[in-house]
Amino acid sequence: MSESVSIRIAGAGRDSASDAAVKPAVSDVVTVSAQDTREDPLKPASPSWFVAKVNPVSRIIGALLLCIPMFFSLDLVSATTALGIEFVLLWIGGVAPWTVCRRTWPVWIAALGSFISVFLYAKVSGRILWSVGWIVISEGSFPLALATAIRVAAIAVPGVILALGLDPTDLADGLVEILHFSPRFVYGGLAGMRMFTLLQDDWRALGLSQRSRGLGDGNAVSRALSQAFGLLVLSIRRATKLATAMEARGFGSDAPRSQARISRLKAVDWLFYAICLSVPLISLGVAIATGHWRLAFTGGA
Amino acid sequence: MRVEPAAVKASGWGWRHATRKDFALRAVDFAIRPGERVLLLGASGAGKSTLMAGLAGVLGGDEEGEQEGSLTIDGVDAREARGRVGLVLQDPDSQIILERLGDDAAFGCENLNVPRSEIWERVRESLDLVGLGALDLRRSTRHLSGGQRQRLALAGVLAMKPGLLLLDEPTANLDPAGVQEVHDAVRQVIETTGQTMVVVEHHIDVWLDLVDRVIVLGRPDADSLSGGVIADGTPAEVFASMGDLLAEGGAWVPGRAIPDYRPGTRVIVEADDTEALPADSNVDSNKESASAGDQSDIDGFGNDVKTVAAKTAGHPVLSCRDLSFGRGTALGTGIDLDFHAGEVTALMGPNGAGKSTFALTLAGLLRPIDGQVLVAEELAPSPNRREPIHWKSRELLGRIGMVFQEPEHQFAANFVRDEVSIGPKSMGQSQDEAYRTADRMLERMNLTRFAKANPYTLSGGEKRRLSVASMLAAAPRILVMDEPTFGQDFRTWTEMVRLIAAIRDHGSCVIMVTHDEALVDALGARRVMFQEGSEA
Numbered sequence: 001m002s003e004s005v006s007i008r009i010a011g012a013g014r015d016s017a018s019d020a021a022v023k024p025a026v027s028d029v030v031t032v033s034a035q036d037t038r039e040d041p042l043k044p045a046s047p048s049w050f051v052a053k054v055n056p057v058s059r060i061i062g063a064l065l066l067c068i069p070m071f072f073s074l075d076l077v078s079a080t081t082a083l084g085i086e087f088v089l090l091w092i093g094g095v096a097p098w099t100v101c102r103r104t105w106p107v108w109i110a111a112l113g114s115f116i117s118v119f120l121y122a123k124v125s126g127r128i129l130w131s132v133g134w135i136v137i138s139e140g141s142f143p144l145a146l147a148t149a150i151r152v153a154a155i156a157v158p159g160v161i162l163a164l165g166l167d168p169t170d171l172a173d174g175l176v177e178i179l180h181f182s183p184r185f186v187y188g189g190l191a192g193m194r195m196f197t198l199l200q201d202d203w204r205a206l207g208l209s210q211r212s213r214g215l216g217d218g219n220a221v222s223r224a225l226s227q228a229f230g231l232l233v234l235s236i237r238r239a240t241k242l243a244t245a246m247e248a249r250g251f252g253s254d255a256p257r258s259q260a261r262i263s264r265l266k267a268v269d270w271l272f273y274a275i276c277l278s279v280p281l282i283s284l285g286v287a288i289a290t291g292h293w294r295l296a297f298t299g300g301a
Numbered sequence: 302m303r304v305e306p307a308a309v310k311a312s313g314w315g316w317r318h319a320t321r322k323d324f325a326l327r328a329v330d331f332a333i334r335p336g337e338r339v340l341l342l343g344a345s346g347a348g349k350s351t352l353m354a355g356l357a358g359v360l361g362g363d364e365e366g367e368q369e370g371s372l373t374i375d376g377v378d379a380r381e382a383r384g385r386v387g388l389v390l391q392d393p394d395s396q397i398i399l400e401r402l403g404d405d406a407a408f409g410c411e412n413l414n415v416p417r418s419e420i421w422e423r424v425r426e427s428l429d430l431v432g433l434g435a436l437d438l439r440r441s442t443r444h445l446s447g448g449q450r451q452r453l454a455l456a457g458v459l460a461m462k463p464g465l466l467l468l469d470e471p472t473a474n475l476d477p478a479g480v481q482e483v484h485d486a487v488r489q490v491i492e493t494t495g496q497t498m499v500v501v502e503h504h505i506d507v508w509l510d511l512v513d514r515v516i517v518l519g520r521p522d523a524d525s526l527s528g529g530v531i532a533d534g535t536p537a538e539v540f541a542s543m544g545d546l547l548a549e550g551g552a553w554v555p556g557r558a559i560p561d562y563r564p565g566t567r568v569i570v571e572a573d574d575t576e577a578l579p580a581d582s583n584v585d586s587n588k589e590s591a592s593a594g595d596q597s598d599i600d601g602f603g604n605d606v607k608t609v610a611a612k613t614a615g616h617p618v619l620s621c622r623d624l625s626f627g628r629g630t631a632l633g634t635g636i637d638l639d640f641h642a643g644e645v646t647a648l649m650g651p652n653g654a655g656k657s658t659f660a661l662t663l664a665g666l667l668r669p670i671d672g673q674v675l676v677a678e679e680l681a682p683s684p685n686r687r688e689p690i691h692w693k694s695r696e697l698l699g700r701i702g703m704v705f706q707e708p709e710h711q712f713a714a715n716f717v718r719d720e721v722s723i724g725p726k727s728m729g730q731s732q733d734e735a736y737r738t739a740d741r742m743l744e745r746m747n748l749t750r751f752a753k754a755n756p757y758t759l760s761g762g763e764k765r766r767l768s769v770a771s772m773l774a775a776a777p778r779i780l781v782m783d784e785p786t787f788g789q790d791f792r793t794w795t796e797m798v799r800l801i802a803a804i805r806d807h808g809s810c811v812i813m814v815t816h817d818e819a820l821v822d823a824l825g826a827r828r829v830m831f832q833e834g835s836e837a
Binding site: 028030033197208209210214217233237241244249251253255258 | 354359383384387388390392394395396397398400401403404407409410411412414416417420421424437439443454457458461630631632633636638648650654655659661664665666667693694695697698701702703705707709710711712723724727757771772775827828829830831832833834
């Protein structure tokens with residue numbers, strides 16, 4: 001779409017009034033860039049060749065196996081070990097550490113945020129070093145803050161990487177065929193999600209039309225509110241049309257339904273679960289063995 | 302692929318939506334033999350779409366409305382005939398259900414519990430029939446053209462092997478190339494399958510070569526059992542006896558003359574046209590700084606129409622200089638064009654070429670990527686502020702108006718009358734004055750009886766007229782319209798042509814994005830073609 005383009009004036013310009021009775025010819029030509037007609041490249045299901053082989057449902061289960069045990073500890077050793085293992089595993093799986101960092105940047109911002117808040121506001125442990133109002137920095141603040149930040153990363157990084165490239169249709173198939181969710185619910189939701197792109201266009205058009213109608217100068221909040229109301233109305237209308245189209249194709253009855261695509265668990269999925277479970281087990285094991293383990297929710301050992 | 306064609310029978314059928322007092326249609330009687338191809342006509346409001354939904358069994362149960370009489374497919378109640386009927390609707394956006402082409406075509410089969418191996422066989426066959434067989438089944442449905450989307454919807458329906466194929470204005474939202482694509486796909490399909498077909502369409506000529514029977518529905522009377530089928534026969538019979546009535550009801554009857562509203566045909570500017578259009582005084586309150594320009598050619602708006610032609614010979618009211626436009630990436634660059642008062646310019650070319658984006662840029666709503674859009678000095682809020690993108694929203698009023706392609710994008714009030722009075726009010730008129738202007742516009746647009754209605758409850762044609770009315774109420778000197786006649790029936794179309802001619806003959810500059818050759822011809826508009834450049 002980036003090809004440069006020129007305009008060519010084909011005719012001599014506008015017709016003069018005396019030519020009006022003559023059937024008008026094209027007076028000007030605007031040349032625009034060619035529309036992208038090539039086929040869309042297929043997007044990989046995951047940046048990792050290994051994860052791409054795994055069923056989408058397993059990716060969600062795997063993420064849960066990875067992170068839930070990690071909620072039960074609060075020490076630096078288990079968090080760091082887990083994060084380290086994850087980076088190595090992802091590297092083996094085809095995602096280099098720098099790629100991981102680049103694609104999970106919001107996680108690192110969240111980790112930094114949790115570091116700052118724990119560092120400044122955590123429960124006092126050890127000698128108080130500095131304090132102003134609510135802010136109390138004690139001896140225990142720094143290790144606790146660091147452990148929290150790394151833990152946030154250790155939980156969220158694999159989750160984000162596993163979610164990258166996840167195909168909603170494949171996930172829906174998995175939810176229906178493997179976890180036996182209601183197809184009405186799952187495919188209804190899936191079709192609804194496609195509406196978001198249309199609603200983005202609607203939102204933009206609503207904003208432009210407000211400007212053209214002289215309503216674009218006022219207070220931004222009330223403008224956004226009326227725009228949001230317009231969007232709500234439009235989304236209901238779009239949803240109604242979509243529901244009719246789906247019903248016209250036989251969707252929504254209680255009659256049995258077949259599946260065009262197969263979604264089932266294979267050996268690779270069980271291997272994936274084992275790997276996912278091993279990460280927290282190893283890291284918690286290391287922490288216990290080295291005597292650093294601290295159970296969360298107990299208020300400290 | 303061969304399909305057992307279905308027989309359709311309606312006996313005294315009627316339907317009342319649960320939320321409405323009156324029946325949408327009543328006393329409908331007809332019998333369609335297997336394999337017949339029927340064009341269903343009727344004025345807007347005659348219940349064509351309701352009948353189609355009824356045939357497709359998607360009207361819902363007793364809580365959604367009340368049915369009388371019977372409607373059967375092969376002797377089975379239409380509501381129970383799941384899978385025997387396939388319906389293709391008007392809007393290409395809302396008929397694509399899944400992300401990948403093949404999955405979308407397979408969706409209907411899945412719902413009918415067709416075994417997996419057979420699903421894919423049917424999907425391939427259907428896609429071949431509609432001419433999409435060459436595309437990868439995994440291809441995203443997101444970037445398909447309108448014509449491709451409608452053909453995909455047709456393939457998805459076809460894969461269900463319905464004995465009755467229903468097409469509810471399947472081409473109303475497409476450009477001419479898309480209309481042709483869908484028409485050819487449908488021909489291919491019905492010739493191969495031998496299905497029974499019922500199609501609803503204002504543009505009769507599109508389907509004339511494929512139908513062998515025409516059924517016309519009348520508008521139902523609230524109390525009596527009138528309405529129902531008012532004509533039924535071969536196309537030649539029906540058009541011979543009902544041509545005028547059908548045209549009056551909004552159908553595009555073949556062979557009917559298109560009105561001539563080219564510049565110079567002054568007869569059409571009747572007294573009521575000039576009076577109903579907003580007077581110049583509306584604008585003056587907003588024109589604080591345009592003092593010097595008041596004597597110029599631009600100000601010929603309210604003057605005698607006969608002088609307009611002479612005035613357009615002057616300099617342009619709107620021009621682009623070395624303009625690059627687009628959202629993010631430039632779609633076209635280095636564009637120099639002039640637009641004059643009293644002139645209609647049609648921006649034409651294929652879908653997706655960027656005509657709408659260009660129109661929004663001209664209307665001061667999208668920032669040019671490079672270069673300038675310049676408004677004549679006399680029309681600008683001050684002589685050194687000639688680029689509309691830098692104006693305040695309020696300063697656009699009375700100067701540049703934009704009618705959006707989708708009227709619903711434009712609605713901002715809860716009542717039709719308020720909707721139209723927004724512009725005049727923002728321009729400093731009192732509430733009463735603004736209402737007076739609004740009432741004049743509603744009268745002119747034949748919308749007076751909807752003054753207290755919610756804009757969203759109007760029909761398609763009425764919404765379009767309302768969106769034009771609310772823009773015209775602000776009396777813009779430059780009016781940009783995106784597809785003003787899209788999906789309109791013949792009556793609304795004729796009104797729109799008349800109106801645009803009247804605006805032009807008042808000395809306003811009209812720029813419209815359109816595919817509608819008949820519209821451009823009727824107005825004798827200047828054409829600006831958008832063409833895709835070669836890679837060179």
